[in-house]
Structures are given as structure tokens and as C-alpha cells.
Amino acid sequence: AQTVTQSQPEMSVQEAETVTLSCTYDTSESDYYLFWYKQPPSRQMILVIRQEAYKQQNATENRFSVNFQKAAKSFSLKISDSQLGDAAMYFCAYRSVSNYGGSQGNLIFGKGTKLSVKP
Amino acid sequence: EAQVTQNPRYLITVTGKKLTVTCSQNMNHEYMSWYRQDPGLGLRQIYYSMNVEVTDKGDVPEGYKVSRKEKRNFPLILESPSPNQTSLYFCASSRSGFRFTDTQYFGPGTRLTVL
Secondary structure, three states: OOEEEOOOOEEEEEOOOOEEEOOEEEOOOOOEEEEEEEEOOOOOOEEEEEEEOOOOOOOEEOOEEEEEEOOOOEEEEEEOOOOHHHOEEEEEEEEEOOOOOOOOOOEEEOOOEEEEEEO | OOOEEEEOOEEEEOOOOOEEEEEEEOOOOOEEEEEEEEOOOEEEEEEEEEEOOEEEEOOOOOOOEEOOOOOOEOOEEEOOOOHHHOEEEEEEEEOOOOOOOOOOEEOOOEEEEEO
């Protein structure tokens, strides 16, 4: 079964600085999708960025980018020019493209990293 | 506005009293899913539905039921709630369960407390 590990329960960054959140995963599959979701205090789950495993190019969305290392099974999120509104819980998630051994469409989440942004 | 709605947003109940948490989406999505979020555990899938009348168990289905009679609605039913079902519940939907590129959109969450 696939697992997702976020080794940093909490992180802190100064406003306007850059921070990197770590995520590793375990899978025997070669094709899959990886996501970062943001959960602000409102508790809404918001998709931040998505990466297809078959694409070598790292995904970027404005100030958010990922460092996808497929061989190392690593998927870190970099937030540049951090803003106060970036303060939230961040979840890394994995989604299989096959149904073998699990439910279709199931997002497997890490336990989250709480990011604080200091003014 | 495209959205997933859940009701109620907050619920406090007692052990054994049947309850239903509703979930509705207005995006004509085929795939819908329920997750629960517990401290230190992240989100775990309870049940999912690939389309109308097609439902299946996720990772933690015990103590829950679902139904999918209409495309837009996917209620979560707790026939006899117990304290270990105290949690934050999310409903999610995506255009298709087969198209794994499709983003899952989440509802605002329902905070359930079972005394």
C-alpha cells in the first residue's frame, strides 16, 4: 500500500522569505499523481499544486513550485515570497492511476505540516 | 458558483442517535467521496462513488453508510454514532473517478462531536 510521509509537523518562515516543505512517499507504481493541498484556519481544503509522475518537469503555480525527485520518491513544496495568507496546514497527497489494491480516486494524505508566517 | 456544500457544518450528538450529513455539488461531477480528518492522521477515505448507484468502501468504512440516488447528492449516514466517530468530515467531488488528472474539490467540512 502507498504511504505518504511529511516529516515536519511545524515550520515557520519570515514574511517575504522562502520556505520548503518536505514530503516523501512510498509506492511500487510507476505512474501516479501528487498534490499539495492547503488548509487555512477556515478548514477548507484548497488545491495548491499538482504533479504528474510521468512528467519530468517540476510543476509551478505562481509563488508555489515543487521539487519532484521520482527516484528518491520525494515531492517538496517551495513557497517563495511568503505572505501572511500562506499560514495554514499543508498536506501532501498521492493518487494512484490504477485501482489495484485500493479504491479508485482515493487521495492518500500525509499527516500535514503546519506553516506559520511571521510578519 | 461551482461548489461542494455540506450540512450541517457543526453537529454535537449523543451515542446511538442516527444522523445524516448531506453533501451536494453543482458541477455535474460523477465522482464523489467522503473523508474524515483526525489530528495526526491526515485525511482518510471513508466511502466513494463513481456515479449514481455506484458506491464502494474506502479505507475506514466501518460505522458509516452512504447512498447515491442522484448525481449531485452523496449523504453520509451514521446509523449508531459512537465517540470514536468524533472527527472533521469532508466531502469531495471530481469530474470523473477514471480521469485521475481531475482535481478533487472539497466541501467546507463538518465538525462532528459524539458524546
